[in-house]
Amino acid sequence: MAINYRSEEEIEKIRKANAIVVAAHKRLEEILKPGISTKQLDREAETVILDLGGRPSFKGYRGFPNTLCVALNNQVVHGIPDKTVLKSGDIIGLDLGAEREGYYGDAAQTLPVGEINEEALKLIEVTKEALMKGIEKMKPKAHLSDISHAIQQFAEENGYQVVRAFVGHGIGSKPHEDPQVPNFGPPGRGPVLREGMVLAIEPMVNIGGSDVEVLDDQWTVRTADGTLSAHFEHSVAVVEDGFSILSEF
Numbered sequence: 358m359a360i361n362y363r364s365e366e367e368i369e370k371i372r373k374a375n376a377i378v379v380a381a382h383k384r385l386e387e388i389l390k391p392g393i394s395t396k397q398l399d400r401e402a403e404t405v406i407l408d409l410g411g412r413p414s415f416k417g418y419r420g421f422p423n424t425l426c427v428a429l430n431n432q433v434v435h436g437i438p439d440k441t442v443l444k445s446g447d448i449i450g451l452d453l454g455a456e457r458e459g460y461y462g463d464a465a466q467t468l469p470v471g472e473i474n475e476e477a478l479k480l481i482e483v484t485k486e487a488l489m490k491g492i493e494k495m496k497p498k499a500h501l502s503d504i505s506h507a508i509q510q511f512a513e514e515n516g517y518q519v520v521r522a523f524v525g526h527g528i529g530s531k532p533h534e535d536p537q538v539p540n541f542g543p544p545g546r547g548p549v550l551r552e553g554m555v556l557a558i559e560p561m562v563n564i565g566g567s568d569v570e571v572l573d574d575q576w577t578v579r580t581a582d583g584t585l586s587a588h589f590e591h592s593v594a595v596v597e598d599g600f601s602i603l604s605e606f
């Protein structure tokens with residue numbers, strides 16, 4: 358396993374790619390409402406990325422057809438945008454990536470559509486907070502699995518389960534690099550974190566069990582028991598005194 362350690366200059370390039378990702382997310386937040394289709398969201402995200410001089414990095418990656426990965430309600434990640442129209446009460450996971458000048462950004466969030474119930478709202482808030490609990494463990498000399506453990510612990514304290522089958526990853530001059538970043542496990546294991554490591558940390562949290570299944574389209578992942586799932590992701594660098602979120606909204 359070869360982990361890349363990025364210079365400050367490279368980290369700034371990864372931050373610029375992430376700024377494009379964040380701009381696309383902000384646009385999606387503005388237009389998200391009941392009645393819009395996931396395909397419309399995809400087109401809008403692509404327009405923002407291209408307008409800002411980026412390239413949609415998910416499009417064509419291992420054959421994925423779109424700019425945006427969507428995940429509606431009991432879907433976990435990797436759904437393909439289509440004519441599906443969002444309705445009030447839905448929650449929608451939005452994951453997107455962009456490449457600029459050879460460097461990559463990647464971030465995801467789960468948003469409410471119209472009015473959602475308290476159960477769905479709590480899931481979203483806990484998943485977002487679980488991501489921050491993981492990020493807060495990032496500093497030189499910590500272990501990779503300190504991140505994993507903090508995420509799992511916070512999710513489970515709140516009565517939820519983390520998905521095991523999909524994990525976070527290094528990011529930089531490729532959209533997915535070593536190391537893998539699981540959202541579960543004991544602390545104190547795995548690679549020692551060092552200044553210059555850049556990780557895309559992305560907890561997927563389910564109200565029910567942690568098991569997932571892939572649909573016939575070979576992409577869309579949903580919970581095996583049909584319960585709601587939420588997903589948040591940031592690209593984050595290990596820096597001298599801790600961490601720096603490169604996809605800060």
Ligand code: MG
Pocket residue numbers: 463525526557559590
């Ligand atoms: Mg990712």
